[in-house]
Amino acid sequence: MLTRHTADLSVRFTGVSGLPAERMIEDAWADPIAPADPELVAVPKEPYVAGSDLENAVNLAIALGRPLLLQGDPGAGKTRLAHAVAYGLGLPLEQAYIKSTSRGQDLLYTFDAVRRLYDVQLDGARDDSRYVRLGPLGRAIARAGHGRRSVVLIDEIDKADIDFPNDLLRELDQLSFEVAELPGTRYTVPAGQNALRPIIIVTNNEEKALPSAFLRRCVFHYVRFPDNAADLDAILDLHGIAKGELSDNAVNVLLGLRKLDLAKKPGLSELLDWIGYLQATGTPAADVGRLPASGALLKQHSDQLRAADWLAGR
Numbered sequence: 001m002l003t004r005h006t007a008d009l010s011v012r013f014t015g016v017s018g019l020p021a022e023r024m025i026e027d028a029w030a031d032p033i034a035p036a037d038p039e040l041v042a043v044p045k046e047p048y049v050a051g052s053d054l055e056n057a058v059n060l061a062i063a064l065g066r067p068l069l070l071q072g073d074p075g076a077g078k079t080r081l082a083h084a085v086a087y088g089l090g091l092p093l094e095q096a097y098i099k100s101t102s103r104g105q106d107l108l109y110t111f112d113a114v115r116r117l118y119d120v121q122l123d124g125a126r127d128d129s130r131y132v133r134l135g136p137l138g139r140a141i142a143r144a145g146h147g148r149r150s151v152v153l154i155d156e157i158d159k160a161d162i163d164f165p166n167d168l169l170r171e172l173d174q175l176s177f178e179v180a181e182l183p184g185t186r187y188t189v190p191a192g193q194n195a196l197r198p199i200i201i202v203t204n205n206e207e208k209a210l211p212s213a214f215l216r217r218c219v220f221h222y223v224r225f226p227d228n229a230a231d232l233d234a235i236l237d238l239h240g241i242a243k244g245e246l247s248d249n250a251v252n253v254l255l256g257l258r259k260l261d262l263a264k265k266p267g268l269s270e271l272l273d274w275i276g277y278l279q280a281t282g283t284p285a286a287d288v289g290r291l292p293a294s295g296a297l298l299k300q301h302s303d304q305l306r307a308a309d310w311l312a313g314r
Contacts, residue, residue: 047238048084072223075267104167
């Protein structure tokens with residue numbers, strides 16, 4: 001049986017491969033409490049390859065109205081998936097980048113009490129709504145109250161204090177909140193309108209364990225790093241890097257490096273930076289195996305030493 005939050009099963013993410021180079025999508029930076037025809041902005045296509053298992057996980061989370069919790073190696077594409085889903089469905093993307101000081105309420109709203117006190121002392125201003133700023137999740141809930149859906153990215157949730165996920169449990173379940181400083185002000189996803197529930201994607205790099213109660217409210221998926229040359233070639237092609245001897249050699253080096261016991265294995269971002277630099281500087285394909293510009297790939301000295309030993313033994 002599907003949960004009580006079951007959304008519109010007709011809403012499905014099918015990737016971005018067949019979509020145009022840009023789309024007109026609601027401006028996520030504009031006032032979420034906007035008229036029926038909100039301001040639109042041109043959003044460039046997100047170059048992203050999503051396998052069928054990842055697409056199925058996204059669609060399961062949408063259908064159940066649950067957050068999608070992504071784990072996996074850094075650089076495997078967890079964060080960029082939210083951009084791809086937002087683009088694929090033509091929805092605005094609200095982004096929350098979590099820090100060690102983040103609080104659950106910050107995702108809903110913040111109240112600038114210091115500025116209010118200063119203004120009151122200065123000119124007696126008492127319009128408290130001026131000091132309320134909705135957070136990413138709060139903006140998505142407010143937008144839903146006006147009949148429009150959003151995608152919400154909660155990135156690297158494990159960076160926050162251990163209590164942070166628990167602080168979000170009710171809000172993620174109910175998707176409604178009140179602004180304590182503005183009595184009577186409440187934002188909520190309309191009852192029975194589950195197709196307006198924000199599509200929430202949470203990333204976790206496993207720096208600390210997440211509470212069991214939080215895990216129970218999520219759909220889980222492990223994003224694996226592409227472990228074969230064909231998949232990496234397809235990703236490079238989406239980023240405008242044509243297949244050739246240089247890119248082939250670079251991909252083979254990357255796959256070899258990722259088999260080593262490195263403290264920080266290079267990911268897709270490092271690969272794109274590295275190949276882009278090698279191409280821009282006209283590096284011969286035959287020199288790629290010597291690991292030129294290794295600082296673009298390997299970010300710790302111990303990893304560079306292990307890579308040098310590996311190259312010497314090839």
